[in-house]
Amino acid sequence: MNVSASFLIAAAAALALSGASQAQTAPQLPPPASVSADALGYMNTFPPAGDKLIDNSNRTRFPQTRWVLQHTRELVPTRNIRRGAASASALPRAERDLGAMVFEDDKGQKISVDQWFDSTYTDALVVLHKGRIVYERYTNGMKPETPHLLFSITKSFTGLLAAQLVAEGRIDREALVTTYVPELAESAWGDMKVKDVMDMTGAVRYREVYTDPTTEVFPYLYSSNLLPSPSGYTGPKNIYDFLRTLKKEGEHGTGFVYRTVHSEVLGWILSRVTGKHFADLMSERIWTKLGMEEDAYVMVDPVGTPLQGAGLNATARDLARFGEMLRRGGELNGQRVFDRAVIDDLRRGGDREKFKASGMTFRPGYSYHNQWWILHNADGAFEASGVNGQMLHINPAAELVIVKLSSHPIASAGPTHPLTLRAWSALAEAVRR
């Protein structure tokens, strides 16, 4: 296979889709200000000069990802998720100087919200309290209207749509996956139930070892457009063909292991059941109903398949509107978007014992349910999360929604999550004051 070692390392650093497979190392990282969009000058001349050029050869490398995560559609095919024709729904403001607020980090040091923002390569931070913007900040070239790659936050949209279709009686959690997608009969999903896809407790041999090009993550990345295919690549050329190659390993239902491929299968079920593309489902059921400010979009593979595990791009404000709807139990501005019971079930979470199989000790006490992370804390918090620092955190008790979009050099949440949990607590405490 024609993959250079440096490229593999770059892929590991910038695009690892599993939080689990990354070590909790603390490599030497460049100062964030030195790798801002302004400092880097990517793609801002005609033609882009030398090391300022970003194309298929380097688009997954850091610090190129500082630019790429706001420009996905300029590099790969995508499909639009249209907002409605009406004006954007109001996001009232009640700003507070949260940036200067100091809290204690996971090392016992004092740190301000602004320092946390800067040191974790944040591109956008939006904090809503009782539906009002109390804090909003952008950097690294990002603006309120810029869609940002959300990576695995995509999964949580897929999972919530699936949960709603379960509530509508169109998907049966107890049914076999092959009830909906018979093409998967010979694969790992051949004897798996839908619930083991939704909660990622299905047993699939899917290894993400970025230093071993024989592991299954590579054909996933190539078949999905997440990485350009190397010259001479002969594996599957679209997501569906790739999924059919994966085999069972272990017993279904015994433990939660985070696998992006489950989200892609769930997406396949969604499209098969509704007869609609994910982009259209998202527009009809979420984007138009919430009065989003901007269109969103999703990456597609070479045959138009949406990347339902990692390909969604949206603005921070629109993601905040989505979070606010969830905080309010499924409605916003008098419009019901998801059944109350669907949100209640989501918040109750999944099996915390099974979660331990994930090895994600940096998420203590969590469970994973319907493609969402449930904190099981006193505030009833739950969240969606993507590599390189994408987060949507909802704290119902504090009436708080936090969106943090980043271009962190480390893919996994592992090294940063202890600090993230401190920040969630500090912000919840602040808005309660």
Place this chain on the structure above:
Amino acid sequence: MNVSASFLIAAAAALALSGASQAQTAPQLPPPASVSADALGYMNTFPPAGDKLIDNSNRTRFPQTRWVLQHTRELVPTRNIRRGAASASALPRAERDLGAMVFEDDKGQKISVDQWFDSTYTDALVVLHKGRIVYERYTNGMKPETPHLLFSITKSFTGLLAAQLVAEGRIDREALVTTYVPELAESAWGDMKVKDVMDMTGAVRYREVYTDPTTEVFPYLYSSNLLPSPSGYTGPKNIYDFLRTLKKEGEHGTGFVYRTVHSEVLGWILSRVTGKHFADLMSERIWTKLGMEEDAYVMVDPVGTPLQGAGLNATARDLARFGEMLRRGGELNGQRVFDRAVIDDLRRGGDREKFKASGMTFRPGYSYHNQWWILHNADGAFEASGVNGQMLHINPAAELVIVKLSSHPIASAGPTHPLTLRAWSALAEAVRR
């Protein structure tokens, strides 16, 4: 070169960028209703089944183009042209039953506007009279909010922006191209003036012979993402590198010959002078100012270069708003978008004698100026036009703007233009009644 004969023919049929190189033949065409989006069923299952699949292997073929021209971004990288944050500007309605109106076609037969619409593979037709929608119709899966590939209408946006920058003193029509783009010194543009780029009177060896893969159109199509590169292709991989390979042939300034590459050079000048990407210029100077309903977008090559000769996608209504602004001499809704003098100069047109060099006898009496077609008729009409039936026609005397977007199997306007001219006259007469 690994290009099959059938693919070449498909490229010739579906994607020829020059109107001149197409013969005025009347091949047997399929009935339009038999190749509607509904009838074809492209890309509407998961996965797309067999001959319903559209990907890089067939995206330039007819009837696949019936679908592709409304879905460009799902196949290639693109860059967003953002509308403003405000609500869309009003497009008042004063509808009339123009569809049933009968006129005489170029063969002396009676034909209704609806029959003309259907028989020319129209996807959208919007007619404005005095700024009000008098007729609006969509088919083939298109909706008011669907961006449609505009092909060479793109050139007219590029040309108008350049003309405005000339008026602002930022581009000198009499200057050498190399004043702005020294990289072109060794190419056909090395001793060419800007005016010969804007009016396409520069002499460039650029042949579009779709049965001869050694002609210059092929590396243009490959380097621009208009066609996927065949396996083993070793030519230029982006538009700028391609432009540098073209050589002079003949004398500059002697005759108009329609060459897409001039538009790409003009685009390069625009970006170099402003320091801005075409997508941002379009957004700042046109899309936000006109209160467009939807974002537009432009195809980009593998290094992000906008396809300024053929890559713009926009909705029919937004194109109508643009046309209405031109009809009103450069302003709309109290907002001045282009200098009055720029529009006046555009309407005065170019050199009709030089136009004859084009061989476009199907455009009798026309001239080409600043990348626009000037009819030099009694009504002072002018228009933008793209292959496969894309048209923006402005008739100032009749206070008329017509947008017609199509997915016609024949690229060239040649075979259909005599009928088109009849339709323009009939519609002008109708709205005057």
